[in-house]
Structure formats: C-alpha cells, structure tokens
Amino acid sequence: MSAETSATTPFVPIAFGTDGWRGLLDVDMTAANVARVATALADHLRTTPGPRTAAVGYDGRHRSAEFARLLAEILSGNGIAVHLVDSIVPTPALAYAVRTQGLQVGVMVTASHNPADYNGLKFKASYGGPFLTEDTHRVELLLDHSPRRQSSVNIQVEDFNAPYLAHLSTLVDMARIRAAQLPVLIDSMHGAGQRLLEQLLRAHGCPADTLAGEARTDFGGRAAEPIEKNLTPLRDALIAAPGRYALGVATDGDADRLGVLLETGEWLSAQETILLLADFVVNGKGLGGDLVKTSSVTDKLLALATPTRRVHDVQVGFKYICEAMLAHDVAFGAEESGGYGLKGHLPERDGLLSALLVLEMLAASGYRTLSALVQAKRAQFGPIHYDRIDLHYPHADRLTRLPDLHAAGPATVAGFAVAHTAAFYSSRGVVNGLKFRLAGDTRWLLLRASETEPLMRLYAEGQSAAEVAALLAAGQELLQSA
Numbered sequence: 001m002s003a004e005t006s007a008t009t010p011f012v013p014i015a016f017g018t019d020g021w022r023g024l025l026d027v028d029m030t031a032a033n034v035a036r037v038a039t040a041l042a043d044h045l046r047t048t049p050g051p052r053t054a055a056v057g058y059d060g061r062h063r064s065a066e067f068a069r070l071l072a073e074i075l076s077g078n079g080i081a082v083h084l085v086d087s088i089v090p091t092p093a094l095a096y097a098v099r100t101q102g103l104q105v106g107v108m109v110t111a112s113h114n115p116a117d118y119n120g121l122k123f124k125a126s127y128g129g130p131f132l133t134e135d136t137h138r139v140e141l142l143l144d145h146s147p148r149r150q151s152s153v154n155i156q157v158e159d160f161n162a163p164y165l166a167h168l169s170t171l172v173d174m175a176r177i178r179a180a181q182l183p184v185l186i187d188s189m190h191g192a193g194q195r196l197l198e199q200l201l202r203a204h205g206c207p208a209d210t211l212a213g214e215a216r217t218d219f220g221g222r223a224a225e226p227i228e229k230n231l232t233p234l235r236d237a238l239i240a241a242p243g244r245y246a247l248g249v250a251t252d253g254d255a256d257r258l259g260v261l262l263e264t265g266e267w268l269s270a271q272e273t274i275l276l277l278a279d280f281v282v283n284g285k286g287l288g289g290d291l292v293k294t295s296s297v298t299d300k301l302l303a304l305a306t307p308t309r310r311v312h313d314v315q316v317g318f319k320y321i322c323e324a325m326l327a328h329d330v331a332f333g334a335e336e337s338g339g340y341g342l343k344g345h346l347p348e349r350d351g352l353l354s355a356l357l358v359l360e361m362l363a364a365s366g367y368r369t370l371s372a373l374v375q376a377k378r379a380q381f382g383p384i385h386y387d388r389i390d391l392h393y394p395h396a397d398r399l400t401r402l403p404d405l406h407a408a409g410p411a412t413v414a415g416f417a418v419a420h421t422a423a424f425y426s427s428r429g430v431v432n433g434l435k436f437r438l439a440g441d442t443r444w445l446l447l448r449a450s451e452t453e454p455l456m457r458l459y460a461e462g463q464s465a466a467e468v469a470a471l472l473a474a475g476q477e478l479l480q481s482a
Helices: 031-046 064-077 091-100 133-141 161-171 174-180 196-203 232-240 270-284 299-304 318-327 351-365 370-381 398-408 465-480
Strands: 003-005 020-024 053-058 081-085 105-109 118-125 148-150 155-158 184-187 208-211 247-251 258-262 290-294 311-314 330-334 340-342 385-392 416-425 431-438 444-449 455-462
Touching: 031 064, 031 105, 031 118, 031 133, 031 148, 053 064, 053 091, 064 081, 064 105, 064 118, 064 148, 064 155, 081 091, 091 105, 091 118, 091 161, 091 351, 118 133, 161 196, 161 351, 174 351, 184 196, 184 232, 184 351, 196 208, 196 351, 208 232, 232 247, 232 258, 247 351, 258 270, 258 351, 258 370, 270 290, 270 299, 270 330, 270 340, 270 351, 270 370, 290 299, 290 318, 299 311, 311 318, 318 330, 318 340, 340 351, 351 370, 385 465, 398 431, 398 444, 398 465, 444 465, 455 465
Parallel strands: 053 081, 053 105, 081 155, 184 208, 184 247, 290 311, 290 330
Antiparallel strands: 003 148, 020 118, 105 118, 247 258, 330 340, 385 455, 416 431, 431 444, 444 455
16 A cells, blocks of 8 residues: 655755765654655656666664665655665675666665764665765755655565675685684674674684674764774774784774774774785786775875776765776775775675775785784885874865865975876865875875865875874965965
C-alpha cells in the first residue's frame, strides 16, 4: 500500500555538501527532512538514464536503521526497486553493491567521522563512487518539487557484507599474508567496521584481534575519526602487549578511512602511510597506472612518477580523486584524511581494504614489525616535514582573498621563489585553493578557504620543521596583508 502527502508544509533549509548531507540529529536530520531528500532523489532518478534501482545502507548511529527504512519506502513509493541492507554495513560495502549489481544509485545513512549527535546521507553513483557535483546540485534543486509517496512493495532486503568481503580477499595476496603470520590489532572505534576485518583475516588463517568491535550509537564516547588523538585505546593496548602484534589499524565511523599505528603504539601519519602505500602499489604489487593525490598530500609522491606514470594533484576531497580515477587509468588514490582507493576495486576510499593493503605491504617486505619497515623506508625516502593549521578568519573577504592573491601572483614565499602556482576552484568556479610550489625539492604552501566556516586552512611541506613553520607563518601574512 502506498501513501501520498502534500509537500506544502514548510521545512528548515537543507544545504548539501560535497558528499551528500549531514546535520544534527532531531534538529536538521529528522524523518521529515530525510523524506524530503529521498523524494528529491527519486525525482532526480526519474530524469536520469538508467534502471530505476537503488541500494540503501546504514551505519550504527542513532536512528540510522530507521532512516534507511524510510528512505527505502520513499524510493519504493516512487517506483524505484530498492535493495535494502539487512544489517549495519561499511560505506564501501554499500558502494560495492551499487557497482556490481548495476544499480542507478546508492544512499548510505551515515555521518562518517562526525560526532555521535550527527547523522547524514552519502550518495553513491552507479560506478560506486561519490556523486559528481552536478548530480548533488540537481538533487538539491529538486527538494520539495513533488509530494511524498511511500510504499514497501519494491523493497528487497539482502546481505551486502558477504560479497564485499569476498571481493576484498581477491585484491590482496591473502596467501602471502597468511604465510607471514603477522598479528594485527584492529580498532573499529565502535563503528560500521565492527569485526568484519578480523573475521575475514581469521577465515584465511591470519591472526587478528579487534577492539571496540561492536557498533554503538555513541561510539563508546570517542570521536570516530582515526587520528592520533582518538586512538589512545589502540595505542595503550599495543603498548600493554609488547611483541604480541606487528601493527595496529583503526577504521572510522563508516569504515571508509584508515589510521595506522606501529606495534610500539607510535602514530604513523597519513602522509607517511600514503607514501609507503603508493610505493608498494606501484613497485611492490606492480600495478600499472597513475597516482592521484589531493593537493595537501606530500609531494614526495612525485618521485614515483615515470614517463608512463603521472602523479595528479587534485582539489582536496575524495570526490576529486574519484573523478580522476574515472577519467584516467589510476593505480592508487589518496587523501590526507586517511582515505585511500585502489585500482580494481572502486573509485572510492575503503578503510578495510586499506588495512589489508598495509598488512600485505608488511608481509611482502620480509620484516616482522611495521616499525622495522618504516625505519627502512625513512632511510630510503627521507623524513616528511609537514604541518597544517586552521586559521580563524572572520573577515568579509574570506571568499575573495584567494582570487585576489591568485591575480597578484606573489613571486616569493618565506624567501623562496615561487616556481609554480596551482589554482583550485569551487563548484561555482571561484578560486578557493592556491598551492605555491617553491624553489627546491618538496617545498610548498597550500591555502584553502572554507565556504561554510570562518576559516582559512594552511598546509605546508618543507625540508625541516623550522622551514614548515616559516612557510605557514608566511601564509598567514599573505592572507592578512592588504
């Protein structure tokens, strides 16, 4: 049976981001607003070529399962065949179902690594990656265009996790990982990763244990973002068991991002993780294709370029990596926030696959601990000197400052000649990022303007910590000068 209601009731505004929509639970993220977005998405699908099919998944946040069912019923009421997940899933499992089943779209109910009092929706396109900017904008334009229709007749409930995990095991050398017998400690941060990685590894005879493996609405009181300050439980568990584990890994709230710790409990920065994984993918696994990195990622990856392998520098945000992976033959894509994508899988980040890739890298190296491998790679590539700051910038020219700087074209930064300036543009065609590559090796400054907050973000890489500090100080002077 279907239901239809008028769309004349006034609602609070909904502002979409680059990867969908997120908001405070029971304030922005309400059943009424979820229904509005689902109806707009249905209208979008009706004007888009392809089968009228969708997948809907959800994480362990408060009301995620409820919102997923509502989404499914609204889509079903609009004549769309819906594949609704039967339990909590990682976002990449939802994306994999979309691509492999030839579906038109996927919707994941999650707020990713945001605090527990948030929830949201991520849109996935037929290729298994994030919506392109124009598609997200189209859905936004269609809000409140049609009345609400709701039905359960076109909903099929199914398991997304089993086929996804089976596929992951084909992307890495499980036999080599099993032969190495390198115990890994996994911190799922009470997110959607749950015990899936441990189950996969143990099914292949590989030793693994999991912390915080049960999905909880409040993530156990932690922020579900796998960065150093949030991984104290994993660090402490590694330190408390010296010699027991070869490394530690952590996935975020919806398990599409990865954080890595050495077996000693030391944090391995995302910058260093990216360099090691990129090197392994092209020189260890021998995957052909280019490398893609967001502009805030270390330029040491440029050393991996060859006459047949480009290194693409793109706007910050994984959707820009996705666009490059769709347009080019890409072996590996990476962003500073711990999102990594691999050829042969999806044009999308995947925390579980990234963990497997780190484990395969260690197994292939012959070392017994991650710290031993990292020490060897630091001797090969040298240290990474990098830092970033988020600068409070309440001035009215926040969105025009970078276009003005681009037009002015500074010749030097912190005493170094500007060798090249790359401009990055917002969805409205306005410069919202500038990267100054400076004279010398691996030396740059990146400035980015937030479109939603009174912030300017500054990133720098140099040849020493003091040099990085000088570059960041010079960046602040550039922003605040007349």
